[in-house]
Amino acid sequence: MKALLSISKLAFREKLAYPKAVLWSGIFYIVILTVFINLWQQLYVNDTLYDFDFSFEEIVVYFVVSQIIISSLIKKSLPISLEVQKGDLAYKLVKPIYYVNYHLADMLGQLLWRGFFFTSLGFFYLTLFYDLPILSIGQVSIALLSILLGVLIDFFLNVIIGLFSFWFGDNYAVDWLYQKMLILFGGAMAPIDIFPDWLLRITDYLPFKHIIYLPTRFLLRPNPIDVCPIILSQCLWLFIAMCFTYFLFFFAQRKLSIQGG
Amino acid sequence: MGLLWSHLKLHWKTLLEYKTSFFLQVIFMILNNLLTLCFWVIFFNKFKTINQWGLNDIMCLHAMTALAYSLSLLFAGGILELSRHIIQGTLDSFLMLPRNTLVLILLSRMRIYACGDFIYGVSLFLMAGITFSKLGLFLLLACYGAVVIIFFQVIVQSFSFFLGDASYLARQTMSSLMTIALYPPTIYFGFSKLILYTVLPAAFVAFIPLTIFYELDPFLFLVLNLYVLSLFLLSYYFFIIGLKRYASSNIATFLD
Numbered sequence: 001m002k003a004l005l006s007i008s009k010l011a012f013r014e015k016l017a018y019p020k021a022v023l024w025s026g027i028f029y030i031v032i033l034t035v036f037i038n039l040w041q042q043l044y045v046n047d048t049l050y051d052f053d054f055s056f057e058e059i060v061v062y063f064v065v066s067q068i069i070i071s072s073l074i075k076k077s078l079p080i081s082l083e084v085q086k087g088d089l090a091y092k093l094v095k096p097i098y099y100v101n102y103h104l105a106d107m108l109g110q111l112l113w114r115g116f117f118f119t120s121l122g123f124f125y126l127t128l129f130y131d132l133p134i135l136s137i138g139q140v141s142i143a144l145l146s147i148l149l150g151v152l153i154d155f156f157l158n159v160i161i162g163l164f165s166f167w168f169g170d171n172y173a174v175d176w177l178y179q180k181m182l183i184l185f186g187g188a189m190a191p192i193d194i195f196p197d198w199l200l201r202i203t204d205y206l207p208f209k210h211i212i213y214l215p216t217r218f219l220l221r222p223n224p225i226d227v228c229p230i231i232l233s234q235c236l237w238l239f240i241a242m243c244f245t246y247f248l249f250f251f252a253q254r255k256l257s258i259q260g261g
Numbered sequence: 262m263g264l265l266w267s268h269l270k271l272h273w274k275t276l277l278e279y280k281t282s283f284f285l286q287v288i289f290m291i292l293n294n295l296l297t298l299c300f301w302v303i304f305f306n307k308f309k310t311i312n313q314w315g316l317n318d319i320m321c322l323h324a325m326t327a328l329a330y331s332l333s334l335l336f337a338g339g340i341l342e343l344s345r346h347i348i349q350g351t352l353d354s355f356l357m358l359p360r361n362t363l364v365l366i367l368l369s370r371m372r373i374y375a376c377g378d379f380i381y382g383v384s385l386f387l388m389a390g391i392t393f394s395k396l397g398l399f400l401l402l403a404c405y406g407a408v409v410i411i412f413f414q415v416i417v418q419s420f421s422f423f424l425g426d427a428s429y430l431a432r433q434t435m436s437s438l439m440t441i442a443l444y445p446p447t448i449y450f451g452f453s454k455l456i457l458y459t460v461l462p463a464a465f466v467a468f469i470p471l472t473i474f475y476e477l478d479p480f481l482f483l484v485l486n487l488y489v490l491s492l493f494l495l496s497y498y499f500f501i502i503g504l505k506r507y508a509s510s511n512i513a514t515f516l517d
Contacts, residue, residue, distance in 0.1 A: 023428040031437040031461070038448045042312050170282050172372075173289030180296045189300050194307045 004105040011109025022117050029071050029121060036189075053193055056073050058220055060130050062191055064122045066216045072115040073154050073211075074107045079177070080162025082173045089256070095193045100159055100249055100254045107155050132245075139222040146215035149234040154182070154211045156241035163245070166252040181206075187213030203247060207237045264360060265336070267369060272338075272371035283373055283499055290377025294327060297443070298385070299353040312447035314424075319445065325399070325467040325474075326442045327382035329406025331375040337411045339369035341435075343418035344428040347503075350510025357509065402470035408489050409465045413438065415496040434461065442466045462492075477502025 015022065037060055054062065080103065083089040092099050120187045126132055135143075161178055165171045183189055186208035192200065203209050214230050276283050298320070305316040333340070341365055346352045355365045386399055417434050420427035441463035442455075449457050457464045465488055473481050 005284060020426060021429045024433045026414060028433045028436050028440075034438055034453050035444050038450070039311065040455055042448045043308060046312070086460075170285070173286045176293045176374075177289050177296075180293045184296050184300055190304065195303055196306065199303070255311075 004101060007097070007102060007105035008109035008112075011106045012112050013112075014109050015113040019113075022114055025071065026117070026121050028083060029067055029118060030125065033063055033122075033125060036067075054191065054220075057130060059191070061126070061133055062216055062220055064126050065219055066188050066212050068115075068118045068122045069150065069212050069215065070186070071118045071182065072111060073151060074110045074158075075112065075179070076107055076155060076158040077161040077171065077175045078104055079103075080159060081114055081165040081175075084162070084165040084252075085169065093253075093256075100245060103159065111151060133220070135219070135222065139219075142216060142227055143207070143219040143222070146218055146230055146234060149231065149238055150211040150215050153207055153234065153237050153241050156238070156245045157207065159245050160241070163248050163252050166255045177216055182208050183212060185209060186211050187216070191217070207241065210234045210237050264364070268368040269336070270440070276371065276373055281477070283376075283406065287377040287380070290374040291381050294323075294378065298323065311445060314445040314447055314483065317389050320385050321391070321471055321474075322445065322467055323443060324382045324389065325403055325406060325471045326439065327378045327472075328400065328403035329410060329442075329466050330439060331378035331408040332404060332407035333414075334372040334375035335379065336362035336371075337367035338372040338375070339366045340411055340414045340418065341372075341431075342366070342370060344426065344431050347418075347421040347496060348426050348428070349508065350508055352504075352507055353511070354507050359413040362504070363415065363497065399474055402474050405470050405485055405489055406466040409462055409492060410435075410438070412489070412492040412496040413462060416492075416499050418495075419500045419503045422506045437461055438463050438466065442468070459480040462488075465489075483503045 040059050040063075041056065044059075051099055083092065087101070090100055095102065097105075123132070157178065161171055161174050164174060168174075185192070185203050185206055192203055192209055192213050195203065210233060214234065218226060298357070299318060301319045301323075305319070309315070346355075346366065352362070352366075355362045355369070358365055382403070386396060387393065387504055391399070414431060414435060417431045420428060420430060424430075438461050441461055446454075446457065446464060446468040465485065469481060472478065473485065
């Protein structure tokens with residue numbers, strides 16, 4: 001545990017020492033937020049949202065929060081894939097820390113910095129143009145727990161995609177597809193409430209909405225009745241993703257061949 | 262032209278050397294784009310139109326953007342590496358050759374996934390119900406969009422000569438430019454509209470070429486040409502000024 005904490009600390013400090021990447025990605029955050037809000041503003045202005053559940057203020061908060069989540073996610077699939085392809089994985093395997101846990105600790109350290117930055121930026125954007133939603137400490141705590149569970153689900157799915165490199169080599173293409181599915185079915189482009197019923201039923205069987213949509217929706221409309229179903233379904237997806245990751249890594253290690261260097 | 266042709270031939274042969282990777286990346290890129298289109302199908306199924314823009318208009322806009330983006334990365338894929346070359350001091354390989362340095366950098370790479378974008382762009386154009394005979398004009402106008410993307414990236418990536426590592430800035434501005442270009446321009450007003458035509462010239466990537474395609478407006482065509490010329494002069498001047506500040510790492514390799 002102490003070792004994992006040190007890795008997290010190290011990752012956090014490293015990101016803090018080289019903040020350019022995160023700071024510049026703030027541009028994209030603001031741009032995408034402006035595009036989405038402009039788009040939806042036109043829908044509200046033209047009064048085309050006669051059967052839509054959200055008010056304009058709610059939709060703004062929805063996009064601010066969902067974009068905070070998606071911008072803060074650490075994409076671990078590519079680093080893992082590169083480690084597999086280049087053989088750098090060998091250096092991590094000899095360390096007295098389980099490989100997947102090493103990346104988990106590293107991800108959490110990075111997440112702390114990115115999460116802090118994008119949350120600050122999001123709140124600054126909200127206070128500048130709109131009103132902040134009023135929430136109790138309990139509601140915020142549950143929302144944070146739900147966000148954390150979503151982040152963990154995303155992490156394990158990323159590791160699975162990264163480990164596919166043991167079998168398929170290059171995994172860029174799969175990673176693009178995953179990211180796009182997360183954005184679309186996770187509800188980052190628009191709340192999934194606009195989906196037709198048949199598609200909504202399909203999203204129920206996919207992990208994506210548990211990463212972005214459900215935590216954001218809870219923060220927007222905190223209803224005590226929703227807490228248990230949301231957290232339980234997220235825990236279930238986390239358990240499935242974790243089991244599959246460890247199972248896959250067990251077999252992946254058998255395929256490992258290192259030729260010195 | 263000979264230089265361009267020989268580079269293209271070389272890149273194409275290299276790509277086909279890894280056939281599985283090539284086809285996988287192309288197919289997945291098309292799937293990736295189809296998911297974005299899926300969003301708009303769902304969106305217009307729910308809301309019908311947005312400021313007089315319907316699904317067909319969006320398909321044309323996406324076709325133009327995808328073609329402009331793919332052409333820029335097929336013919337000048339090296340643009341995404343410019344910042345890295347400046348920071349690592351590996352421009353020497355290009356400076357030593359008896360041709361224009363910037364042209365050589367631009368031609369030094371071809372992005373495989375751009376083939377997927379190209380196929381997607383052409384398919385979308387045909388799906389939008391436009392006759393095949395107009396594809397030539399559409400492609401010509403997409404070339405203007407591609408040139409805007411290339412010159413804009415030359416400016417942004419050249420910031421590395423002055424600010425240190427600008428690769429993050431370049432990546433974010435590229436993503437922002439392409440994202441804005443994919444949305445109907447009628448949703449932007451005031452300050453965001455100003456950005457659309459100036460700092461992030463997304464309007465010149467797809468919307469203006471598309472308007473010219475529909476309306477065959479000679480004045481707008483002249484404006485587009487003047488804009489492209491100004492952007493070219495600005496980007497080239499910026500690159501040349503920056504090049505004077507370049508510090509080599511004494512790494513001259515063609516294997517990079």
